[in-house]
Amino acid sequence: MKHILVLLFSISLSSGTLYEFSNDEDEKRFNKLIEDIRCPKCTSGSLASSNAPVSEDLKNKIVEMINQNKSDEEIKLYVTSRFGVDSLYEPEFNKNTYILWFSPFIFLLLGLTAFLFRKKT
Amino acid sequence: MKILLKITVLLVPIIFILMFFFLLTEKRSYPGADYSEFQVPNFNLENLYENKIITDKDLRGDYIINVWASWCITCRVEHPYLMDLKNRRIPVVGINYKDERNNAVDWLAKYGDPYKIIIHDFKGSLALDLGVTGAPETFLVNNGKIVAHYQGEINDKIWKDVFDPIIKEKDMFR
Numbered sequence: 001m002k003h004i005l006v007l008l009f010s011i012s013l014s015s016g017t018l019y020e021f022s023n024d025e026d027e028k029r030f031n032k033l034i035e036d037i038r039c040p041k042c043t044s045g046s047l048a049s050s051n052a053p054v055s056e057d058l059k060n061k062i063v064e065m066i067n068q069n070k071s072d073e074e075i076k077l078y079v080t081s082r083f084g085v086d087s088l089y090e091p092e093f094n095k096n097t098y099i100l101w102f103s104p105f106i107f108l109l110l111g112l113t114a115f116l117f118r119k120k121t
Numbered sequence: 122m123k124i125l126l127k128i129t130v131l132l133v134p135i136i137f138i139l140m141f142f143f144l145l146t147e148k149r150s151y152p153g154a155d156y157s158e159f160q161v162p163n164f165n166l167e168n169l170y171e172n173k174i175i176t177d178k179d180l181r182g183d184y185i186i187n188v189w190a191s192w193c194i195t196c197r198v199e200h201p202y203l204m205d206l207k208n209r210r211i212p213v214v215g216i217n218y219k220d221e222r223n224n225a226v227d228w229l230a231k232y233g234d235p236y237k238i239i240i241h242d243f244k245g246s247l248a249l250d251l252g253v254t255g256a257p258e259t260f261l262v263n264n265g266k267i268v269a270h271y272q273g274e275i276n277d278k279i280w281k282d283v284f285d286p287i288i289k290e291k292d293m294f295r
Contacts, residue, residue, distance in 0.1 A: 040252075040254045041254045041255065053219060053245065053255075054245070054249070054253070054254045054255065057244075057245045057246075057248075057249045058249065061249055081159070081252075082249070082250070082251070082252030083252055083254070084155075110125065110129055113125060114125050114126065114129075117125070
């Protein structure tokens with residue numbers, strides 16, 4: 001009897017996933033997206049780490065959009081147009097973020113130049 | 122080498138000063154406020170009182186959208202100010218957010234109803250399309266276009282600082 005109960009409990013735990021996808025690839029996309037997008041209500045948590053009501057709604061919306069064959073770009077655009085560009089952990093590459101992307105290389109170049117042309121004592 | 126060092130020493134503070142100058146002198150900036158302009162999203166939801174369907178086409182002209190719920194403590198604090206807006210004949214459209222219909226109706230019967238129309242957004246779908254993260258939140262709408270969004274309680278100070286300049290600029294509620 002005990003074994004049957006354990007078996008039934010295990011089946012109930014493993015049956016069905018929280019979100020429904022048509023294939024494994026879509027589920028992988030979803031898992032990647034919720035790691036890449038911030039929770040709109042938290043200071044710095046990802047959607048994946050958040051159970052806030054708005055995060056749950058946003059996750060459901062992402063599932064809906066994936067099942068409607070929307071691309072990652074379209075999904076990210078939906079999120080950023082509502083919750084701001086800060087919603088993405090990785091800033092987009094555009095004219096407003098060039099300095100952010102290139103400044104480490106500029107400083108590295110300046111440092112290297114200074115190192116190569118240093119006066120030897 | 123010395124020239125390069127001098128340039129770097131000069132350049133870094135200049136970049137920081139410029140960055141803060143542009144950030145602090147933005148035309149409009151207020152904590153909790155967002156001035157992005159976008160159309161009121163398409164929606165098809167029930168009225169709180171009568172199960173009658175309301176769509177975005179039913180909302181016209183200039184109005185305020187207020188996201189509220191009976192479970193929201195800050196909404197109770199904000200409520201007298203919304204009653205004041207009603208007395209000033211400013212149309213306020215309510216979005217009842219993730220709330221039980223009966224609780225919301227009882228709440229309004231107890232404290233007063235400041236809303237012209239109330240949309241019952243039980244699942245939070247319209248709120249999500251609006252970029253709402255909780256309650257209360259308020260939007261200023263000019264002819265179907267959202268022109269300001271404030272997260273948190275609105276009161277006389279927020280009205281004067283966030284909404285009034287845009288209302289005057291766009292000659293709204295005439």
